[in-house]
Amino acid sequence: MRSTLLSRRDIDFLLYEWLHVDRLVERERFADHSKETFDGVLDLCEQVATKYFAPHNKKNDANEPTFDGTTVTIIPEVKEAIDAFSRADLVGLSMDSAIGGSQLPATVSAAGFAWIQAANVGSAAYPFLTVGNANLLAAHGNAELVDTYVKPMIAGRxxxxxxxxxxxxxxxxxxxxxxxxxxxxxxxxxxxxxxxxxxxxxxxxxxxxxxxxxxxxxxxxxxxxxxxxxxxxxxxxxxxxxxxxxxxxxxxxxxxxxxxxxxxxxxxxxxxxxxxxxxxxxxxxxMFHMMNEARLGVGLGATALGYTGYLKSLEYARGREQGRPVAAKDPAAAQVPIVEHPDVRRMLLAQKSYVEGALALNLYCNRLVDLQKTATTPDERASLTLLLDTLTPIAKSWPSQWCLEANSFAIQIHGGYGYTREYDVEQHYRDNRLNPIHEGTHGIQGLDLLGRKVVVQGGAGLAAIAGEVTKTVVAAGELGGEPADLATQLDSTWQRIVSVTAAMFGSGDIEAALANSSVYLEAFGHAVLAWIWLEQLVAADGKSGDFYDGKRQAGRYFYRFELPRTAPQLDLLESLDRTTLEMQDAWF
Amino acid sequence: MRSTLLSRRDIDFLLYEWLHVDRLVERERFADHSKETFDGVLDLCEQVATKYFAPHNKKNDANEPTFDGTTVTIIPEVKEAIDAFSRADLVGLSMDSAIGGSQLPATVSAAGFAWIQAANVGSAAYPFLTVGNANLLAAHGNAELVDTYVKPMIAGRxxxxxxxxxxxxxxxxxxxxxxxxxxxxxxxxxxxxxxxxxxxxxxxxxxxxxxxxxxxxxxxxxxxxxxxxxxxxxxxxxxxxxxxxxxxxxxxxxxxxxxxxxxxxxxxxxxxxxxxxxxxxxxxxxMFHMMNEARLGVGLGATALGYTGYLKSLEYARGREQGRPVAAKDPAAAQVPIVEHPDVRRMLLAQKSYVEGALALNLYCNRLVDLQKTATTPDERASLTLLLDTLTPIAKSWPSQWCLEANSFAIQIHGGYGYTREYDVEQHYRDNRLNPIHEGTHGIQGLDLLGRKVVVQGGAGLAAIAGEVTKTVVAAGELGGEPADLATQLDSTWQRIVSVTAAMFGSGDIEAALANSSVYLEAFGHAVLAWIWLEQLVAADGKSGDFYDGKRQAGRYFYRFELPRTAPQLDLLESLDRTTLEMQDAWF
Missing domain, CATH: 2.40.110.20 (Butyryl-CoA Dehydrogenase, subunit A; domain 2)
Known part of the structure; x- marks a missing residue:
């Protein structure tokens, strides 16, 4: 039976066919590993998620922690799950072996942890925080703090x-x-x-x-x-x-x-x-060492919630019979599964494009973490850092916005059932609504992106992403056909982002330039995701079968239904619109 | 103290300065009424909402009804509120006086009921259903059914x-x-x-x-x-x-x-x-008699939830001090109320444009109900019915989508506090998520609009709305200045909707034409709301003061940030995009 948490097939595609994570073992830090150890960790995470985290997801929601003035009481399944997580040595997955970690690539560790988040994002929060805490302390604490606190955290104590x-x-x-x-x-x-x-x-x-x-x-x-x-x-x-x-x-x-x-x-x-x-x-x-990692982690959690909601609504849509095709309305005919209705397919395609795109972006960023950590020259490290820093507000905010939207579609596909606690998707939607808030709200990410990341070093942050996009555009262009057509669309969007950004700051009016930073964040995010989708289509090019056809159709969906949203947003930004600045408190 | 349920100032503007509902008393059905009786009913509804419905809104959410196998138990405040509603003679507000109703215009009755929904949409559901039921039965049941069932419903028994x-x-x-x-x-x-x-x-x-x-x-x-x-x-x-x-x-x-x-x-x-x-x-x-009324009522409930969330987030934004202006970052300076931040103003303006626009549309539709009921010729009645029928899927779906979005913004403005049950807005968001589902999902409204309403009688439904839009465009054009500029933008959007609709059906491929009916619903909805906003701006033209300045700024926001969303949607529709039709189940 296919898991309704995540798609291992998709993860394998992203890790091996696209990001070639197996090649990381050529680097000294990961030399003790192999594709087999990566696969083993992914298997293990899926098992722990399925066996220990998923079963009490609803129970944990319906029986939240209580405090009697002395002690916090949490349902026992949470401790069982967290202990299982520690026993499986998952706390120190990407930490140095010198302090008891497994020294795995962050990319593999993130893909593994996504299973835990998809299964039960509430219970996953405990190890999520412990891992982030231990990583920070290992990086910046002295040997005594590491011995006293980090090692017991890795051990699960x-x-x-x-x-x-x-x-x-x-x-x-x-x-x-x-x-x-x-x-x-x-x-x-x-x-x-x-x-x-x-x-x-x-x-x-x-x-x-x-x-x-x-x-x-x-x-x-x-x-x-x-x-x-x-x-x-x-x-x-x-x-x-x-x-x-x-x-x-x-x-x-x-x-x-x-x-x-x-x-x-x-x-x-x-x-x-x-x-x-x-x-x-x-x-x-x-703290920003931890915050940046946590931002990728929040984006991953939002993605995992979106992903499991997508798979559950897909399963529901295949099983629920309701209505008939527009072209065959005879009420005496049998009803069809709702996956046959174009509007349901639209909601499934939207979810697929959001959650697979978000997961791809997250793993891409985590690979940057790995490449940065193992960079051989300061220049290489600096350029990877620049790219990662610029992508981080998107990796945090985009899944928080669109995988929440995916969860809303998952509810919608379930109809009235999706609105009830008898099904899972309403909880995913409620859980996911936190993600645009914590670790820096959407508005904060927008200011970080526009006011800091894209403009540092005279615009080097923006240039770093645009440079990567150009490589993809060239690669897709060489393939010809549909990838080349999409590359043209992508290239033109990015050229527009570059020119609009220049126009915004060219005015010298910083207040006006930053006034619509949330709109900038959204347009930029969709443009990044379009790039990530083209990356996937290049990796899938020439391969046949349902999986690759699905990637291509989701990519088409994104370019036809989603990327065009950016055009009016960029027009607004270019106009240095002052509507929000000119609004007066008394007018509300 | 200003109510945080709804704005009476706005309601008065919509009813009297825009819709001129007081002129309805010139019609025989409403001849016993006057502006004073209308105002009295609005006062009464606000009082009943504030005194009986609002206080137990949270308690009702935290203590949902239970069933022990014999009896359903509901917290006692619900019965007290519903009894107060009946005692105030609010059940029969718009029903015929012959059967015990007050024979008020539906427009006034809707404005009054919105207070109840804003205060407590859960408890409001009981009278909502009773009123709809009684209206249907009064219209289609025989005298015996009316005596036996309708009269006791009006009496609250x-x-x-x-x-x-x-x-x-x-x-x-x-x-x-x-x-x-x-x-x-x-x-x-x-x-x-x-x-x-x-x-x-x-x-x-x-x-x-x-x-x-x-x-x-x-x-x-x-x-x-x-x-x-x-x-x-x-x-x-x-x-x-x-x-x-x-x-x-x-x-x-x-x-x-x-x-x-x-x-x-x-x-x-x-x-x-x-x-x-x-x-x-x-x-x-x-049943469709009731359904159409219920669809307006669902839209009104979505609007009321959006409206109260807006007012609560506004109050919060005025009181919460956090951060400093971009231009004055000195950390030694005092923090400012967050209403001073452009991105918070954007979220408030978005909410204002959604909730005031949605309320205006709803009252406009309810006035069509009144005009239709009191029409003096069959032709007049038919043309009013056509307009109302075409607007009904928008009046149901648009507030359900965008006032839910408003509630999401209300949470976001509250930050972490908004995500907790200590504040009201997370409940409004959860409550409002039902509205895109019941009384016909978003997808069903899209098929109703595109497959039925706009194409009936050779496109007379679309022509009916376009005709009204043209009247507004002409009126705004005559005012010159900003209204005339917005009129040009509105006119061009509607011309595009008409030509895109023609292109979609011109192909003869009904399956392709209807495949993206939800996208059509969304584009059409935004275009309708832009029209409703221009209507309001025409009514506010030449008037000075904060209230009117606020209307103008919210209208500007809608034309700058919202209406442009329709352009890529209409492009997609015109292309008769087949992405969802060509998607295969096996590719998911």
């Missing part, structure tokens, strides 16, 4: 969180007020309140490792004064055993529309002991 | 439902299998199962009046063999007192993502006694 937001400071991290008071023993006393902390308290392991942004008293104002600390729930003794409770209190739980399985908390740091990571005032830089 | 769908027949009513066996006494024995019946069982009144579609045994196949029956939960004695329980059983409840306050049921008719309405085999015609 400790779990991790990231504590950035505060009640009065969500998108604006410059305004956090949590303070860190240096102590004589080199530790810091942490005082403040943190909001939206997923996994902030629970009994799933021996300890919880909080990574906390705080301002050392007397330091610079704004983001320049932010430092990063490890603040464990329980202090750890010198021998690694669990010591006293630290002064981190659970102030309350947030009750969400979706993602209910992941406990989300308000934490109060009442003079808790914290350990500085790296240097003072460099906290935001370290 | 009985409640009503509509029973169309079955587990195997949702969108395809031709395939219902519930059968009606004629009995010697003139009644029918009803046998079958009905699905998605809102208000199907409860203890909110003395009786529940089900209107049931069924096929008289031996009748024609398909929709031509459908008849309509009254099937009460309790039989009613000749003296009007409640008699024996009829054989209508509650088979179970459906558990929905939203709209949780409205009990939704599976009903089993196990030989229940039914009373024929009108003639055999004409049931679908009668």
């Amino acid at each position: 400790f779990h991790g969180t990231m504590c950035l937001s505060e009640p009065q400071a969500g998108s604006s991290l410059a305004d956090i007020t949590t303070r860190a008071e240096p102590q004589d023993d080199g530790t810091y006393r942490i005082v403040g309140s943190k909001m939206w902390i997923s996994g902030g308290d629970h009994e799933l392991g021996e300890n919880i490792v909080h990574l906390v942004l705080a301002k050392v008293v007397g330091g610079p104002v704004g983001t320049k004064g932010i430092s990063l600390f490890v603040v464990p729930k329980y202090l750890v003794n010198a021998d690694g055993s669990i010591g006293d409770r630290n002064d981190v209190l659970l102030a309350g739980l947030n009750h969400k529309m979706g993602y209910r399985g992941a406990v989300n908390t308000v934490l109060s740091f009442d003079g808790a002991t914290g350990y500085l990571i790296g240097e003072e005032n460099r906290g935001l830089t370290y | 009985f409640h009503g439902t509509m029973c169309l769908s079955e587990p195997q027949a949702g969108s395809s009513l031709a395939d219902i299998t519930t059968r009606a066996e004629p009995q010697d006494d003139g009644t029918y024995r009803i046998v079958g199962s009905k699905m998605w019946i809102s208000g199907g069982d409860h203890e909110l009144g003395e009786n529940i009046v089900h209107l049931v579609l069924a096929k008289v045994v031996g009748g024609p196949v398909g929709t031509k063999g459908i008849s309509l029956f009254v099937v009460p939960k309790y039989l009613v004695n000749a003296d009007g007192s409640i008699g024996d329980r009829n054989d209508v059983l509650l088979a179970g409840l459906n558990h929905k993502m939203g709209y949780r306050g409205a009990v939704n049921t599976v009903l089993s008719f196990d030989g229940a006694t039914g009373y024929l309405i009108g003639e055999e085999n004409r049931g679908l015609t009668y």
